Amino acid sequence: MSERHLACTVDELEPGTSMTVKGPVPAIALHRTESGAFFATADTCTHEEWSLGDEGDLEGDELVCPLHMARFDLATGKALCLPATLGLATYDVVVEAGQVFVVTEPRT
Numbered sequence: 001m002s003e004r005h006l007a008c009t010v011d012e013l014e015p016g017t018s019m020t021v022k023g024p025v026p027a028i029a030l031h032r033t034e035s036g037a038f039f040a041t042a043d044t045c046t047h048e049e050w051s052l053g054d055e056g057d058l059e060g061d062e063l064v065c066p067l068h069m070a071r072f073d074l075a076t077g078k079a080l081c082l083p084a085t086l087g088l089a090t091y092d093v094v095v096e097a098g099q100v101f102v103v104t105e106p107r108t
């Protein structure tokens, strides 16, 4: 059953940054683009073990793993280039009353 998990307040995640959400297993990364849109993906890069919430970079609507430069589509989780060949799970994000929740059941 899917549950909402409080990740942070809107003000706690600056545009253009990501964070690893504390609590859910497997870990979820929450991202906020420069334009202010929120996305949630699996936290661990599908190439090797690397936290995309702690160390990932956002470029527009793409998430870049800085370890070997794999790129993922934030909305779909699709792997856009090597060395990643598998996409990331994605999760719904709900913003309510200044709080940001992730739905812990993956969409994909």
Ligand code: FES
Residues within 6 Å of the ligand: 045, 046, 047, 048, 049, 050, 065, 066, 067, 068, 069, 070, 083, 084
């Ligand atoms: S661990 Fe992410 S690209 Fe290699």
